[in-house]
Amino acid sequence: MPRSAIARAAQSLPLFPLPRVTLFPHTLLPLHVFEPRYRALIADVMAGPRLLGLPMLQPGWEADYAGAPAVHRVFGLGRVVRHEPLADGRCNIVVQGLGRVQLEEELAVESPYRQARVSLLGLGTGCTPVHRHLRTTLEQIHLSVRQLTDGRPELQADVERLIAADRDAAEQCDVLAHFCLRDPTVRQEYIELESVEARADYVLAALTELRFPDHRPGGTARA
Numbered sequence: 001m002p003r004s005a006i007a008r009a010a011q012s013l014p015l016f017p018l019p020r021v022t023l024f025p026h027t028l029l030p031l032h033v034f035e036p037r038y039r040a041l042i043a044d045v046m047a048g049p050r051l052l053g054l055p056m057l058q059p060g061w062e063a064d065y066a067g068a069p070a071v072h073r074v075f076g077l078g079r080v081v082r083h084e085p086l087a088d089g090r091c092n093i094v095v096q097g098l099g100r101v102q103l104e105e106e107l108a109v110e111s112p113y114r115q116a117r118v119s120l121l122g123l124g125t126g127c128t129p130v131h132r133h134l135r136t137t138l139e140q141i142h143l144s145v146r147q148l149t150d151g152r153p154e155l156q157a158d159v160e161r162l163i164a165a166d167r168d169a170a171e172q173c174d175v176l177a178h179f180c181l182r183d184p185t186v187r188q189e190y191i192e193l194e195s196v197e198a199r200a201d202y203v204l205a206a207l208t209e210l211r212f213p214d215h216r217p218g219g220t221a222r223a
Contacts, residue, residue, distance in 0.1 A: 001049070001079065001098070003123065009051040012107060014041050015114040016054050017069070019061055022187040023054040023076030025097040026171040027178040034090045037112035042080070042091060044111070050080040053101060053118060056188055068114060073103045074121065074192045097174070099123035100191060128169040128196050137200040138169060141176065144207040170196045173203050180206045
């Protein structure tokens with residue numbers, strides 16, 4: 001999708017806030033849409049460039065879920081790539097993560113769903129520069145992944161595709177993070193990291209935790 005189209009959409013991006021859900025770039029997220037306000041959102045999104053933001057709700061959202069509870073300001077920008085309408089007005093969708101955005105201003109709108117002006121923090125361009133530190137980290141990530149899947153041939157072919165040498169470094173990190181970061185707070189920490197190098201370090205720490213459970217993502221050992 002042209003960056004210019006994304007930049008235009010960022011001026012009034014429809015928001016689909018969800019509890020405990022984070023959309024990473026380069027990944028696919030299936031969702032079932034049933035609330036009336038979000039049915040309206042998807043109807044409008046499908047009539048346009050199919051772009052939306054998926055911010056994660058902050059703790060305490062239950063008290064004002066029907067209104068406008070606070071959201072984390074950094075979140076995933078996505079495009080609906082599959083839309084399956086159901087007879088009763090609900091629908092199933094698949095959202096493809098395109099990049100990261102930051103909420104700048106929530107807009108006063110007449111629509112039943114929230115909209116915001118956002119700034120682009122990064123799009124999946126597929127041309128991440130790989131400097132010395134990132135190259136070393138990726139090599140360690142590849143080694144860790146192969147060690148984790150050793151003896152599991154049903155996973156090894158898929159893993160090799162994920163970490164193929166011709167795959168963009170940011171894409172490798174985001175896809176691996178999608179699979180190995182399960183805690184919502186940890187996933188939010190990851191998406192807020194500014195550089196690919198920092199996100200690669202985070203993924204390596206997560207893989208280290210899987211191999212050695214006395215460590216946590218971020219590189220800090222548990223007490």
